[in-house]
Amino acid sequence: MAAKPLLELRGIDKSFGPVRVLHDVSLSVYPGEVTALVGDNGAGKSTLVKCISGIYPIDAGTVTFEGREVAVHSPRDAAELGIEVVYQDLALCDNLDIVQNMFLGREIRRGIALDEPAMERLAGETLASLSVRSVNSLRQLVSSLSGGERQTVAIAKAVLWNSRIVILDEPTAALGVAQTTHVLELVRRLADNGLSVVLISHNMNDVFAVADRIAALYLGRTAAQVRASDVTHAQVVELITIGRSGNLGLPPEAPNDFADLLPGAPR
Amino acid sequence: MTSMTTFETPGGVTAAKPTVAGHVRDYLARIRGGDLGALPAVLGLVLLTLIFGSAEPETFFSAGNFANLFNQAAGVTMIAMGLVFVLLLGEIDLSAGYAAGVCGAVLAILLTDFGYPQPVALVAALAAGAAIGLVLGFLVAKIGIPSFVVTLAAFLAFQGVLLNLLGESQIVSIPDGFIKSLNKDSLPVTWSWILAGVATAGYAVAQLLRFRARTRYGLVTEPIGIVLFRIAGLAALVLTATAVLTQERAINPDVTSLKGVPIAVPVIGGFLVLWTFVLGRTSYGRHVYAVGGNPEASRRAGIPVDRIRISVFVVCSFMTAAGGIMLVSRAGSVDPGTGGSSTLLNAVGAAVIGGISLFGGKGKVIHAVIGGAVIAVIDNGMYLMDFSSGTRYIFTGVILLVAAGVDALARRRAAATGNR
Ligand SMILES: Nc1ncnc2c1ncn2[C@@H]1O[C@H](COP(=O)(O)OP(=O)(O)OP(=O)(O)O)[C@@H](O)[C@H]1O
């Protein structure tokens, strides 16, 4: 337990109007490690990520980066800290090419004009550093890429900026076997290069294949954050589905806490 | 597919080494894949020119008519250039026609009733355009009213504003001066050739600099043969046109000589270069395409989506004002019909015929210019062939439908080949 967390969330609350989506959530992200964020559909994983990246403002709680409390109000703030997110829907512009997408919002300029050659070169180098050698042309429209290639572009876009933390929201959800393996290798390589990686996934095999730590969300609460080597598949599944497993997870004696969240409960 | 040499881009991603044959092959593949760009419009323009030229060789192919085409196309083409920005975001501006009329009226009234100097009146009219765009853009981006509704309301309102501005007399003539010559007179022959030379040289330098920059970074370049071919093509086009336009075209040359490139040409050309640069080479332009392609992705990339949305309406209405000035300059006066009847629909038609997608995210400013040329040629050629204006409208409508049909089929094709 020598390493200090790079990013630490404490007591995060987030509501959308009357709907409380995150409740006292905490999460620690360590450098050089893959932290898997798991939880059932609607547990609040994507929402948590959007809070970290400044897309949603948080209602309460603290965000600490390198031991310093920070306020992230916009995607730009997050980017300045070195936090990059690869969203579930990838957020690529289909009508732009690979280079244009990788530099979107942060184009390199020379005077007032775009410096296309510099961007294309950097994009090429970044893709190559991720051992990507399969694109036909860096000037290919993103719409013509396969799912795995799009995922790779989105990841390359995130690591282009000397980022410290890369958050991936279900990067393998829509991929075939070979492309999943490739993306997971990529994820592992990022962490081995010293980055912090947060990986959201529903697939336990993927999680155990690459994760060092596992954080489980249950109905918008942190059920547990544990080392991957300390738990079994079954325990994680229990954390996801009922919020506890043995002595891990949320205490069973406070069911009323969930009354407003459980299906069928009176509002 | 003979010996395919490869090429190492930075970082070691290998790519096929560019050859002329390969380039042509890629282009054909793109066309087949449904990425047509301005090709249908250019083919249409050539076809229409041949048809009208063979039907009325005496008049249609005369230097006078050629010069006339530019003046005829100027107003609608400028408005269409502005519409490109709005269409790139998948929005529409239905008020552009009457906004042009209103800005033209502002110009004429400042010149006559207020006796302002010409440059002041010109700037005021353009500023009026920009202000209109600011209001429209604000209502769309910040209040969230669909642009179709906002600009439909503005269309009705501006029609009334124009009537009220013109007051009792209902027709305001503008005094002689440079504004009146903008879309009426021509450059002296010497200046015409200087302009042609500068345009050709400028294009060549821009192309070669781009080629050199890419080579220097060790990137895949187009084969130099293609670059030179493009430069030669443009040079041939510009120089031929200049040669025709510098012919004497007065009916009675002894009284007044009439030759030279119409002033409207450098005006259109200047805006074409400006907006092409803005859209293609600045981050602002990149963001316009991005917001048109995926607003949510743009927002997450830190692009101020609302501001981009407002700005395209400002650019559009600014160009609308410029178009209005060209309309007024050509007519020499403003009346309640200025910018009315088919002005807006011709401008939208020009953009669509030129190859701009109404779904946003795709298109260039040059497409509006080519589309504007198609519209002007149809109007002009059918007039020369003595078709009634009713038939001309019908034919323009059919052409628009054909263009939209080609676009739709190309898009289906592109979706199938993942080229969207
Ligand atoms: N903008 C919003 N407004 C209201 N409710 C929202 C909003 N975004 C998310 N929610 C709700 O918050 C809850 C958590 O959603 P979230 O997308 O974070 O879940 P998730 O854990 O990412 O699920 P999945 O695994 O399906 O991606 C859901 O019940 C969802 O309906």
Ligand SMILES: [Mg+2]
């Ligand atoms: Mg999610």
